[in-house]
Amino acid sequence: MSEINAGDAAGTSANSAASDEQQQNSGGGKYRERLATAETERDRLLGVVDAMRRDRVTELVEGAGLKADAFFAGLGDDGIDALLSEDGAVDRTKVGAAIAQTRERFGIPEGPRAPGVNPIQGQNLDGVSLGGDDDFVRAFAPPGG
Template structure:
């Protein structure tokens, strides 16, 4: 019988002893989860607002970068047109200068303007590299005299007859 009595006493003690889940302690993770949930609820609006603002700035950044790239391409194109005009005025095709490996960046000053001396040097180097001679003309090629002008009839001559 003693065995049964001990079992009853143990069973009674088990019912009266609190389990760790019945009585939460101050360091209980349940309270920490509630605090985190409350913090998330309180700061959720601020986080959402910050994310929207960051997205707005990212979109603005993409727009500005696109405009910058377009502007840089336009400036590069204008510089190339100026250099092409200079090369053409010297009697050479611009494609010949570009084919010899010269770039727009090679023909600019430090401040970004066209360096005419560098362009002239590039033209000279291209002529030497490709064996292009500059047209000098000959002595008999100059301005030609026009045929003598014929006298045009005048009204006064017509009326005097």
């Protein structure tokens, strides 16, 4: 009987050691789950912040008269990260410099384009005579004059 009790005691201590290890693993599992959840939330929030930054840069670019797609195409490999200040906010000065660089690179003039002259506007293209300067003068002359 002493052999049975000795083996039983050894089995009990092995079971308690396995039970302790299982509790530690389950506790670690809880932390791993919490870590995975926190990392997922962090990645989602980083996506939100990146979208907000891109929207802000788009507003500044379109306010300067450029199309956002042309601007982002000319931005280069650094992307929006090159336009951020030390604290991670969009730096207006850096965006302005990037806008100027994009204009220069793609040959986009600054400011709105002046309308061109229509060379046929005001011409009588069907050959019908409209009178002349005398008709215009008579139209605004005082009555009887």
